[in-house]
Amino acid sequence: MNRLHITLISFLVLAFAKAHTAQAQQDFKAKATYLSLTKIKMKNDSAMSKKAESDPMVKALMEQLKKGSQQEFELEFTRTESSYDKVQELKTPGGPSSGISFSLTTSGGVGSTIYKNIEDNTYIKQGNIMGKDFVIKDELPEYEWKLLNETKKIGKYNCFKAIYVPEIKQDEQEVTQEEATEAAESGLLNMMDDYDPTISAWYTPEIPISNGPGDFHGLPGLIIEVQENDTTILLTELVLNPDQDLKLKKPKAGKEMSQEDFNKLQKRKMDEMMERQGNGKGGFIIQSFSTGG
Template sequence: MKKIHITLISFLILAFAKAYTAKAQQDFKAKATYVALTKFDMPDDSTMTKKAESDPIMKQVMEQLKKGSKQEYTLEFTRTESSYDKVQELATPGGPSNGFSMSFSTDSGVGSTIYKNLNEKTFIKQGNIMGKEFVIKDELPTYEWQLLNETKKIGQYNCFKAIYVPVVEEIEEEDEKAEEEENSSMIAMIDNYDPTITAWYTPDIPVSNGPGEYHGLPGLIIEVQQSETTILLKEIEMNPKEKLELKKPKSGKEINQEDFDELQEKKMKEMMKNRGRGNGGIFIQTIGG
């Protein structure tokens, strides 16, 4: 009888522990602030530098690229869901002069509001092309991370290094005219582009998530770098008292990622053809971060 009593108590303790662990996982939440830095350091013999010598608009673009951009983002997340959103800022006094303006846009959803569902492996992202809003719904990209033994401490967290090298497909142009249009884009002018994504993650926060669309590592991504963009964790609050706002973008036409990318590329080519007819805005798409 005593043995049965002890067995029953052990069973109840085990059941309680499992229930407590499940509830703790369900209740876990955090709010992190990341800083995204994008800056281009163009060599004197680069394609863009040479074009800037004879093109006044390109010269202004080059000056802005060298100054770079800095923006803060908030990542609110549980173990299975997250919302990544830009911290709103007041407009810069004075604003752009002579009708010239330039915006930085980045891949991996870094420059836009994005909701991720890790269980369903899907995302909902806010997109914008020439002022038109889109809601991009699709499957989360798969990152085939290579986990390395290299470590470093970022703030209070022990971090491990991981890299991912995307497969860059070579596109054969149909004719010389199409090739010329492609080479006139801003992306083609960035020499020695390296698509490698380098991430630093910490198992101290066992959540397979990170800024933008980045995810898939055995710990929260603290820092990530691709091309000219670096994103770094500034601060994090574990289990904040206030309720999280896991935003799902709703404003705009619904579209998948592939169709959005094709439409964006088409509009960029049209814009480059019309460049020089007026002092319109310049749209820069930086691959990274």
């Protein structure tokens, strides 16, 4: 066999190997199940605690907040796209005690249905304000993660820690003395321990996908666990290359708007509700609240 034949064969083998690798990367798919647990650390000397002594509804709400809220989510993803959606409502730890049910969500969209396109740096999120649906379309937020040397094993995966401290915008800092006094005297904010904005994430390079629950992304590996103030999100199951096709759902129900416009509308509606109910300002959102028999 002459040198030309050997060179040609080597070229064909290399080209086939590259094509096979590219196809494998394109065909990659996975399903991950995450458990989100929000448990509020309550103060015993807040105005709401005193109000609970005479108001059964407030007392029931506080008891539920102390027990916490559990939700299960599924993340279906390829190397460039993903869909994150709620699987089912899980019972509040300790079982129901008052007929009140609720779910909590913090930033990061961990309580929302969200489609992400990592390649295009965009997302489509399902939003809801007081029973009205919205479709939020925007660019993915930038998480300026700081990679640390801390490691731990979560399940069978070797994980590394990263943290991110959100920048507080100027308009969020400009709180009047009157608003600050009102928030200190009443409301859900006063019920909670001091708020720490730091977000901690544990990711594994063993699955080199820059994705995770909610709109979290941007790390050199799949995010296995996230800790954000009183909410912990933990991977409980991961199936690589499942037999069934992925759904990769995109939220469609409701009026389309940007994240900024949605946040403004949400704040206005929350402020209006707080004024009507006299509950001050909250540090989190009660996403759903219902009374049952």
